[in-house]
Amino acid sequence: xxxxxIHYNAPGDNFEEFVEYVAATGFDCIEVMITDVxxxxxxxxxxxxxxxxxxLDAHGIFASALTAANDFVQLDAAAIKQQVxxxxxxxxxxxxxxxxxLRTEGGQPKDEVPEEKWAEAIAGxxxxxxxxxxxxxVKMAVDNHGVVSNDPAVLLGALERVxxxxxxxxxxxxxxxxxxxxxxxxxxxxxxxxxxxxxxHMKDGTGSRGDYQGMALGQGEIPLPMVIDELVAVNxxxxxxxxxxxxxxKGEGYAACLAxxxxxxxx
Numbered sequence: 001x002x003x004x005x006i007h008y009n010a011p012g013d014n015f016e017e018f019v020e021y022v023a024a025t026g027f028d029c030i031e032v033m034i035t036d037v038x039x040x041x042x043x044x045x046x047x048x049x050x051x052x053x054x055x056l057d058a059h060g061i062f063a064s065a066l067t068a069a070n071d072f073v074q075l076d077a078a079a080i081k082q083q084v085x086x087x088x089x090x091x092x093x094x095x096x097x098x099x100x101x102l103r104t105e106g107g108q109p110k111d112e113v114p115e116e117k118w119a120e121a122i123a124g125x126x127x128x129x130x131x132x133x134x135x136x137x138v139k140m141a142v143d144n145h146g147v148v149s150n151d152p153a154v155l156l157g158a159l160e161r162v163x164x165x166x167x168x169x170x171x172x173x174x175x176x177x178x179x180x181x182x183x184x185x186x187x188x189x190x191x192x193x194x195x196x197x198x199x200x201h202m203k204d205g206t207g208s209r210g211d212y213q214g215m216a217l218g219q220g221e222i223p224l225p226m227v228i229d230e231l232v233a234v235n236x237x238x239x240x241x242x243x244x245x246x247x248x249x250k251g252e253g254y255a256a257c258l259a260x261x262x263x264x265x266x267x
Contacts, residue, residue, distance in 0.1 A: 003261050004029035004064045004241040011251045016055050023059040025255050031065045031241055037093050044089050049096040064239040065101035065199050066094040072125035073107030084128045091138045101199050103170050104140040106149025118148050119157030126167045133166040141170035141198040150179035152189050159196050169196040173227050174203035178212050187226045194230040201243040214245025216253055217260035228265055240265045
């Protein structure tokens, strides 16, 4: 399976420099950030997506996913409608990039959505997106990120409610630990989420919340071999995508992650 990295905390002052680094280092693909093709506060325009695709093609790199930067912690009908309409535009950009994975957020806590409704809210937005996802052939891979979808019960609850091949997980191997889960509990969490995984963020480090320290793969406390075993057991066919949040040289950090993935992940 291919090896990739996310365009985050990465070398390069612009998209093309980043892609040049990725190609020179030996990665196969990247997760494109939405800001690469749709800058914040800009009007929807497909030109940057076509430009990004041309840059990727010129360097022999493909897009493994497009980051959606959505917020599905919504119960208000108007807010849901706004999120769904925006997500459909993001899906159209993904098609230009020739990827069928939208790396989707759960969303942010808000006063108008009580915690016990988080899974219901996320599921409702995912379900509202299914018609265009099916039409366009794109899948939503919900990241375990922040304080909402890093709760395994919330993310699994949402995905079980939706029960669709077009809605799954982007498994961030470190974030469950960052949220506060004990290292000893991670193997069970990985096993539970594995059947839903459509894309990965292979990430390592130690600690949670304020004590978190990012590290290159294989240098932290995350039981990464168990992640790989669980994904192989369910016939995972996606990419191994590195995310590095360590200190020091970014290029060296991501190169170390690639070396670890090549040595440990099925290619």
